[in-house]
Amino acid sequence: MLHMPSHIDMRDGDYASSVRSNAMAVALPLCRHAYPQHNMESLLWSARMADDLEVSLDVAKQLAAHATATCHARVDEAGMSCERFTSQLLLTLVHFEMWDDIQMKHRGPPPSEFRYWRAVWLFAQGMAATRGSGSTRHADTTSGMPNLDQAGRMIAASRWLALLQSQRGEVERAPAAWTYASLVQLVAIYEHVLRAEIMLLDEIRTAKDAVAELEMALLQQTLIPYDEPPALYRSVRPRLADILMRLNDTNSARAILRAELYEYPNQPFLAAKCARLGPPRCGGGAEQLVAESHADVSPRVLHLRVFPICIALVTIFLLVLSLCAVFLDKADWVPSGDRHTPSLLSSARGTALC
Numbered sequence: 001m002l003h004m005p006s007h008i009d010m011r012d013g014d015y016a017s018s019v020r021s022n023a024m025a026v027a028l029p030l031c032r033h034a035y036p037q038h039n040m041e042s043l044l045w046s047a048r049m050a051d052d053l054e055v056s057l058d059v060a061k062q063l064a065a066h067a068t069a070t071c072h073a074r075v076d077e078a079g080m081s082c083e084r085f086t087s088q089l090l091l092t093l094v095h096f097e098m099w100d101d102i103q104m105k106h107r108g109p110p111p112s113e114f115r116y117w118r119a120v121w122l123f124a125q126g127m128a129a130t131r132g133s134g135s136t137r138h139a140d141t142t143s144g145m146p147n148l149d150q151a152g153r154m155i156a157a158s159r160w161l162a163l164l165q166s167q168r169g170e171v172e173r174a175p176a177a178w179t180y181a182s183l184v185q186l187v188a189i190y191e192h193v194l195r196a197e198i199m200l201l202d203e204i205r206t207a208k209d210a211v212a213e214l215e216m217a218l219l220q221q222t223l224i225p226y227d228e229p230p231a232l233y234r235s236v237r238p239r240l241a242d243i244l245m246r247l248n249d250t251n252s253a254r255a256i257l258r259a260e261l262y263e264y265p266n267q268p269f270l271a272a273k274c275a276r277l278g279p280p281r282c283g284g285g286a287e288q289l290v291a292e293s294h295a296d297v298s299p300r301v302l303h304l305r306v307f308p309i310c311i312a313l314v315t316i317f318l319l320v321l322s323l324c325a326v327f328l329d330k331a332d333w334v335p336s337g338d339r340h341t342p343s344l345l346s347s348a349r350g351t352a353l354c
Helices: 005-012 015-026 036-049 053-072 088-095 099-105 115-131 150-172 181-201 207-223 237-246 250-263 268-277 286-293 299-329 344-353
Strands: 333-336 339-342
Touching (some): 015 036, 015 053, 036 053, 088 115, 099 115, 115 181, 237 250, 250 268
């Protein structure tokens, strides 16, 4: 019961309350947990959304250690692959853009049998290669990294991307496919994100090419089955908005930020970023953008909400037709001259069912 209120807090954007609820749940003895890794992941996701680096790193290390033990024991929690949890430390380092930690403390890859975890490691190494060393978490990412050895970083990151593409095939061929369902989609998103960052380093490619890649990643993100907390470590939208602002496409960037804040409200990092860009870019500042995000939904978001409802209605209609067809197929038939006609009782039953 300590953990469950956090699901409401996560939806409302009250990440501080979600952190408190999950912290109390995680602090309980392990024997009292039904889903300990889920509780830790919820705490970690909420801390990341609250931009709490210290709590995020502590929980990520705790979750990775616990999940690694369950992976070696071949135990999955509630049908979710343990690799979803073992990879959270690397993804947290990517989230906070701690490139030195990725390159220095996580040089060795995970064991080859952990296919998704290994894919995340390749993604993290590739992202670190595109950014060089150091931490750019609180830098102005709209202006990009310095051009020092830009070609070398692009070549190194491209090699990691090639390895990641190869590893995605390994994830797709995983024997426990049902626990890997959303993980395959996640690896596809990582590919698009890394390719977009490489394009930003390529003097031949343009930022518009990177936007196209991130739009494909965003499409994959919207197709991931709903989960709480989300399976994706961080939404693609903030980075997409960064590049759109670089292209001076403020209207599209504004719509992307609105959609992001509508789905995940009250993100302090987004508010700070929007405030740094100034009123000309944010159209009234971060506070107005957050307020408008609850009243104005982009056409993309509306489309993604209406489409599943239409699919569900069509599915129900087809299911009813199938039931009618099965019933009529099993109805009693009686001979009548040279042909067979359905009996009155069977016809009545079929009509009543339909």
